[in-house]
Amino acid sequence: MATAQDLMQAQFARFAALDPQLPQDQFVPTDAEPVAARTSGGHAVAGLVTHTSNPEGSARGLWQAGEAFELFPIIGEHPRAGMDSLLGAWRERLGEQDDPGPNSSAMVVWPSRDVQATRALLDHGFMPLSVLAIRSPTPAADTKLSGTVKVRRAGPADLDAVVDLTLTELEYAALVGTATYRSDAAQLKRTAARVRLHSDDPVWLAEQDGTPVAVAECGWIDTGKSPRAYRLRPGSWGYINCVSVHEKARGTGIGRQLMSVVHNEFVRRGAIGSFLYYNPPNPLSSVFWPRQGYRPLWTMWEVRPATALR
CATH class of the missing domain: 3.40.630.30 (Gcn5-related N-acetyltransferase (GNAT))
Incomplete structure (x- = not known):
């Protein structure tokens, strides 16, 4: 059975092949709630969810929702099926919690060149509202x-x-x-x-x-x-x-x-x-x-x- 470390290593290797400008390590939040799922093929995937509150008067509130939830996927070599399953599990998790209200968002930040994961994100209602772009x-x-x-x-x-x-x-x-x-x-x-x-x-x-x-x-x-x-x-x-x-x-x-x-x-x-x-x-x-x-x-x-x- 693949461990979280195995999934992370596979994910790093895949990112390196996708885009050489991606960092070789991925940030992993320490103050986060875990979420887990399995693909239809039985592969285990996981993720970490953070929650940030931006009250009135917060500068961050100019570019982020008042209640911002972010998922850090750990899906190894299964970008489309893994992302699809993980987003489904996250949706269930959000449904079990108190409604954060209209001034809220769910966010995933993912390599722009990973079109396999893109398909899953679109299928779950996500929109590409912002990009981090680089110049040599x-x-x-x-x-x-x-x-x-x-x-x-x-x-x-x-x-x-x-x-x-x-x-x-x-x-x-x-x-x-x-x-x-x-x-x-x-x-x-x-x-x-x-x-x-x-x-x-x-x-x-x-x-x-x-x-x-x-x-x-x-x-x-x-x-x-x-x-x-x-x-x-x-x-x-x-x-x-x-x-x-x-x-x-x-x-x-x-x-x-x-x-x-x-x-x-x-x-x-x-x-x-x-x-x-x-x-x-x-x-x-x-x-x-x-x-x-x-x-x-x-x-x-x-x-x-x-x-x-x-």
Whole structure:
């Protein structure tokens, strides 16, 4: 009989064959509830379920449901049948618990190239609402525009402009992904921007005729030191938290110019790559980011509310 360790080892080996950019180890949560199932062929599979509450006033509540449940599948060499059986067992488990309400979600994060598991996730009602995408550390082509466009580092004096642009992005993202524009969004964004503008994490502004029209909030993450980066290979990564271009400036090349500055700075500082999250249903970012050299590594599959899991 296969043990959990056997399943994990088989899963790591399968992931390595699917995508060489996947990390060689998989994060396993310690504070989680186990769930187990068997495929129709009799193969044992398992998973771990975490539960996170994001009360009103929580910054995480801008991109995550109030009650968020995440399944970490351990299905070895049985991506489709194993995922199907495990999701069925998870659905039964959720049905035995108190209803978490409409502001809830069930989520599975899985390698984007695993189309066998994709079929099972779709069959159970999941939607691919977000992806973690990566880019190799290559210099960006010179996209400098003629005229009056200038890209510079933002400072504390640019707080209002940064907040306005990031709120514009949040409002749009709430229509096409996992984000939610909550009543306290402006204050939460202002608090986060103030911290960023007083830290070493770079925030870049693009100005046209002296007026800010685009922003890129960026940062640095060392996978050996940050629990947020366990889905990346070891090393120092450039992180793009938010990019927003004013509606009147979209399609003019300003976004490309802004990102060429960001990517060249990542290369200059020795990043092994850069990463970000974008929403596949977003008709702008789903086109823009692949053109910048990004490709999906992990897909975040969600069902909202959690009880809608089939």
